[in-house]
Amino acid sequence: MMTTGRDHRIDFFRGLALIFIFWDHIPHNPLAELTVRNFGFSDAAEIFVFLAGYAAVLAYGKIAQRDGFVRAGIKILRRAWVLYVVHIFLLAVLMGIVFFANSHVETRDLVQEMGLQYFLSNPQQALTDELLLRFKPNLMDPLPLYILLLLGLPLVLPLLLRGCAVVVGVSFLVYLTAPYWNLAAQEGGVWFFNPLAWQFLFVLGGAASLWAQRDKAPDLRPLTRQPMFIGAALYLLLTGLLALSWKWPQVHDAIIPLWLGEQLYPISKTNLSPVRLLHFLALAYVAAKLVPHSHWLNLWVARQTCRMGRYSLEVFCLGVVLAPLADMLNALGGDTLAIKLISAVLGVGMMAVLAAWLDWNKQLNATAQ
Incomplete structure (x- = not known):
């Protein structure tokens, strides 16, 4: 039976991931020191992709069960087309903003830092690569990945609903091949988010949504008597201490043996290194156990964050264009701490305002109907 x-x-954690992504994309932003990437091996990208899979299977799975897989597949492909159009438009807006910001900042080359020099040196090929999802300057990588994952969902969704464990197993086997394959990007490069690796996290998110809908007897044992929770918490503690030691290389070298460092590094984000994947899964499991369904979600800050999570596409796109503007504001303001804090908080405020406006507009349209 399904609940x-x-x-x-x-919604809350999707919104929180969007805030973290925005802060992480502003160079030298002090609030970025508070994001999840500073306390372990994974970061907000894992949260975003996992919850994208969770939300997609939850939404389209209900459509498939109610109206059939064909109708669900059509809706998924329509959504992927919307994202594709948004991607093209967003890239054009981003380039315009970066070129504008670069003309006002004399101390740095923002065009080069954002990976847009390729467009200036070879505009015709860059436009072609943009249409083929191969031109992905900084900040733009998550959207093409999500488009590709959605394109595969009409094939995966029926199998996931009928045999979840089999799909997860096949997805894991594909994940294991990721270090040997990737898609082409501009100038002979590859996708920063290798779809063969990150599809596994997307599928795991979808599988988690199906699992969460089942009626299950809760585990009433204290958390200290649940071996999986203890193991996940210990892994988070150890990796958190290790990540903190990166800020002090001498401390890191003292506590990490050479042989262990050779086995551990590099921790690939492109291919979703197993230690990154395991860190995120441990984080998600511990959060699910520790963060309750309670009245804290009715707090004003939590409600704004949830609203951002419900309109994740629009809020993400706004964050992409706000990040270089915040960087420009910081540079023009002399990179003072006050200016950096103002730009980071102001950007989140604008993202929250956009979500509030979208929510109000949706309610207005529902009332009109």
């Missing part, structure tokens, strides 16, 4: 209640924690 249908909405888990607002999912």
Whole structure:
């Protein structure tokens, strides 16, 4: 039997991931020191992709069960087309903003830092690569990945609903091949987010949404008597201490033996290194156990964050264009701490305002109907 209640924690963590992504994309932003990437091996990208899979299977799975797989597949492909159009438009807007910011910042080459020099040196090929999802300057990588994952969902969704474990197993085997394959990007490069690796996290998110809808007897044992929770918490503690030691190389070299460092590094984000994947899964499991369904979600800050999570595409796109503007504001303001804090908080405020406006507009349209 399936439950249908909405888990607002999912919206909250999607919104939180969007805030973290925005802060992480502003160079030298002091608030970026508070994001999840500083306390372990994974970062907000894993949260974003996992919850994208969770939300997609939750939404389109219900459509498939109610209206059939064909109708669900058409809706998924329509959504992928919208994202493709948004990607092209967003890239054009981003380039315009970066070129504008670069003309006002004399101390740095923002065009080079954002990976847009390729467009200036070879505009015709860059436009072609943009249409083929191969031209991905900084900040633009998550959207092409999501488009590609959605394009595969009409094939995966029926199998996932009928044999979840089999699909997860096949997806894992594909993940294991990721270090040997990737898609081409501009100038002979490859995708920063290798789809063969990150599809596994997307599928795991979808599988988690199906698992969460089942009626299950809760584990009433204290957390200290649940071996999986203890193992996940210990892994988070150890990797968190290790990540903190990166800020002090001498401390890191003292506590990490050479042989262990050779086995551990590099921790690939492109191919979703197993230690990154395991860190995120441990983080998600511990959060699911520790963060309750309770009245804290009714707090004003939590409600704004949840709202951003419900309109993740629009808020993400706004964050992409706000990040270089915040960088420009910081540079023009002398990179003072006050200016950096103002730009980071102001950007999040604008993202929250956009989500509030979209929510109000949606309610207005529902009332009109």
